[in-house]
Amino acid sequence: MSALTGLPAAVAGIDTGDTAWMLVATAMVLMMTPALGLFYAGLVRSKNTLNTFMMCVAAIAVATVTWAAVGYSLAFDGDGSLVGGLGNAFLNGVDFAPRSGTTIPELVFFAFQATFCIITVALVSGAVVERMRFGPFLVFAALWSVLVYAVLAHWAFGGGWLQAGGTLDFAGGVPVEMGSGFSALAAALVVGARKDYGRQALLPHNAMYVLLGAGLLWFGWFGFNGGSGFSTGDPSVLAFTNTLLCPACTLVVWFALDLIRGRKVTAIGAATAIVVGCVAITPAGGYVSPGWAMLLGALAALPSYAIIVWRTRTRVDETLDVLAAHGTAGLFGILFIGFFAELSWNGAADGLLYGNAAQLGDQALAALAAPVYAFLATYLLLRLIGAFTPLRASAREEAQGMDVVQHGEEAYATGEGAILVFPDGEPDRPVADPA
């Protein structure tokens, strides 16, 4: 057949349908990082729009390189207990042959997992926007993607001790959601609060960006969860549909909480609820029935909502509430599996409700280990970087805004009064001397 059509023979063990879906899913997950950029940029003040988005762009740049260099290998080479090997460093041996345990080429598997590392790095930036310097953030992103993300990914996905011990994590409750959320808390504590935090109202400058970002994130999350079965099989189908059901229920409950608390349903609250619902179903997507997924969405709204309300009353300027939206909802989803996992739906394990109490123990272990590791490692890493270079901009620069100070650009430049500077030194219009 292939001789007649001139097509190369398919590599043994590859399923073309699965591969086609995973190629699409990978692109969808990559899109989530610019979507997160929109979401975050809308939540900050206008003078920090570009810097906030650029931290997400930086995550794509830096984490892709570190992932190809060593991150992927440390996460997915071999089944060491704490960390993988270096056999796949610099993409060594990553080619068209199927990734073991899947029916897709390892190259696709690598790219799909890379997009997870990228967005997780970008998520952490939400804790430090509006004051962290861009240079130290690049260093942080590079080191964090290897020392924290790759390690947690190995524990949960790559045959590390959590996965080997029986912890179920479908699409990244451990490395992505708890990894980013509890790292964000540490980062906020090390970098410190914005200078006006708790003194002035620091308001989102564009709610439309926030809504648009949340919408695109939800779209991308169908690739994120739906692709985490690495196939078009039942687990992927279940996770895909649960990604619709769960966040919708979170939205409904969030509306109710908003109504009770402030008598109005808020748009930024809705955008937050979409993210919280998507996060909650991330670990559980392929393990719980659609009905339980809806319950998960409804319940997951409560702790995240409570933490957002509580956090803003503290001195902890975890600016964009990564802990509430990702850490908390991710932890909730991980534990939820321990109760409601159902062998007849997932083909893997039952939870407590179906007579398997041990599963809850496995889930609780992950809900303890991932936050502790993420928090401590991030805390130490930022302290280390901070010993070499200041992590944050000066108060003066913070007042001017990170867009002009860090990037020499403005998101909303009018061009009024702008004078062209000619590189060859043509005379430009006289300007007043600085005093």
Place this chain on the structure above:
Amino acid sequence: MKLVIGIVRPEQANEVLEALYRAEVRGFSVSRVQGHGGELDRVETYRGTTVKMGLSEKVRFEVAVSDDFVETTIEALCEGARTGEVGDGKIFVMPLERAVRIRTGDTDHGAVTPVDK
């Protein structure tokens, strides 16, 4: 009566507001303006096009006060707006011929004195 105009940095606007409230100056209007006052030009680059931004964003406070309040107002504006760097802004004081409070028809001193309640 005088009209006190203070042109300040946008990032100091909140400090100025606080200082004015502390000084019990409670009637003013605020607008965003652009201007140039001898500060260093900001250089920005967009896809290889380098420009000097000749105009800076400023916030303009207009405060109509009775004569007794002129010094207090000026002090509050200075206190809130001063950073010590070039570009802190200017204060202009001008005589004010008439003032009318629209709701009551109060004029002059009565119009620029805040009413409690």
